[in-house]
Amino acid sequence: MSTNNMSDPRRPNKVLRYKPPPSECNPALDDPTPDYMNLLGMIFSMCGLMLKLKWCAWVAVYCSFISFANSRSSEDTKQMMSSFM
Amino acid sequence: MKAFHTFCVVLLVFGSVSEAKFDDFEDEEDIVEYDDNDFAEFEDVMEDSVTESPQRVITTEDDEDETTVELEGQDENQEGDFEDADTQEGDTESEPYDDEEFEGYEDKPDASSSKNKDPITIVDVPAHLQNSWESYYLEILMVTGLLAYIMNYIIGKNKNSRLAQAWFNTHRELLESNFTLVGDDGTNKEATSTGKLNQENEHIYNLWCSGRVCCEGMLIQLRFLKRQDLLNVLARMMRPVSDQVQIKVTMNDEDMDTYVFAVGTRKALVRLQKEMQDLSEFCSDKPKSGAKYGLPDSLAILSEMGEVTDGMMDTKMVHFLTHYADKIESVHFSDQFSGPKIMQEEGQPLKLPDTKRTLLFTFNVPGSGNTYPKDMEALLPLMNMVIYSIDKAKKFRLNREGKQKADKNRARVEENFLKLTHVQRQEAAQSRREEKKRAEKERIMNEEDPEKQRRLEVRQTCLITGVKLQFVRMPACVLLVVKVIFVG
Secondary structure, three states: OHHHHHHOOEOHHHOOOOOOOOOOOHHHHHOOHHHHHHHHHHHHHHHHHHHOOHHHHHHHHHHHHHHHHHOOOOOOHHHHHHHHO | OHHHHHHHHHHHHHHHHHHHHHHHHHHOOOOHHHHHHHHHHHHHHHHHHOOOOOOOOOOOOOHHHHHHHHHHHHHHHHHHHHHHHOOOOOHHHHOOOOOHHHHHHOHHHHHHHHHHOOOOOOOOOOHHHOOOHHHHHHHHHHHHHHHHHHHHHHHHHHHHHHHHHHHHHHHHHHHHHHOOEEOOOOOOOOOOOOOOOEEOOOOEEEEEEEOEOOEEEEEEEEEOOOOOOHHHHHHHHHOOOOOEEEEEEEEOHHHOOOOEEEEEEHHHHHHHHHHEHHHHHHOOOOOEEOHHHOOOOOEEEEEOOHHHHHHHOOHHHHHHHHHOOOOEEEEEEEEEEOOEOOOOOOOOOOOOOOOEEEEEEEEEOOOOOOOOHHHHHHHHHHHHHHHHHHHHHHHOOOOHHHHHHHHHHHHHHHHHHHHHHHHHHHHHHHHHHHHHHHHHHHHHHHOOOHHHHHHHHHHHHHHHHOOOOOOOOOOHHHHHHHHHHHHO
């Protein structure tokens, strides 16, 4: 029994639950791409709307796609959908 | 009988007279009475159609010639008329000019009309009114680009998912034999193994393992390349990057001694030394070559003390490092680990960051971007190295000298930190005191009872000056005197 305990390194009584790392500073540090792309997309869509430039609108669509592809799963899907609009 | 006979004679006479009159008319066709009516229309026709023939004043004498000319001219036209008459019967009569009459003269009227009017220019129909594919080329191009992006997204996502699953399948057995809890997302009420990876992103997968001797837990993060983002894929064609596996083992306080040590590629170590709080404070020297211990040239060592390096670089560790040098990015053991340096706007933080005893490993997946699921098997020996390192860290203890040196280092670092933040801490204390004073003053102002107010004011003044007074029903005048003395 003792040898079994020694060879088996597992300790069920020492189990710790997973704690997701604090998210207040990490998202910005890790990768700012989706946030930048979101902002750019909004700016271009506004430009396209106000100045009636077709290419601006297309660039905005591309930006929102890139932002979606790079986004973290914790973010709102509603925000994604609104950015597509 | 006689009357009837005379009636017939009269009739005959009248008939002959009328015939004679008609004869007169026939003989004299050019009677002045009919000049205007008979030949008026012929006059106009003649002038227009017969341009070459000399203009003749229509007189009574030349009627016969004119009529013959007319007839001749008309005969030519009438031949055409007769041809077309079958097709067009009643059309021409209503028009003042017969279209057929001008058949031979089509070129001339056209020529004259074109000289008079502006030339006709054929203008292109504007593009947005056209209904052809060419006008939509921008839209087609953009939609094609978007479709390509979406296709790449789906393909990249699937590939990353397959790689992650392949890694997990390869390592599952080893992990389950070492840890009680394999896979936890923190949401379940009970601590049961989920047995699968947490997908944080389309390219990042986490796995938490816990329940082992020596360590609190182990967090494995599979950081794949952003295969789902087409821009990233194109950027990677310029600059090849590898997928990475990052392992962070949190040790129990009693199971690890106090030292800071790192080994890895020179480039990685230089970067870590700049970024990491503990490496920059405790390992101030440049990364040294590990050739002394038998390591390949590609790897370098950062250490707090020579003794730590000697202790860490035992045979088995050297074996691991030598054989898998191409896959190792960095290995970092530290009891003072607090993450990367935090850049704050107000300067230095006022408190030392929390530290944890940690072992960090960063491995590169072979393939340099072009990874296949079977490449994940090559990482299994590295996981063995991790397990071995955990056990080694527990076993390795500094001797007395080493311990003293380590303690001295930590005290030095703390002192430096306090010195740097001395000014800030002083300011912080001052602001706290001022805040307290302000709150006290507000309380006095809000107090309605004047008696109480005066008492509080004096107490505050005494507190400031450091004088203690005992208030046992002092008369108001005495209080006033005291206030005047101290406040002025």
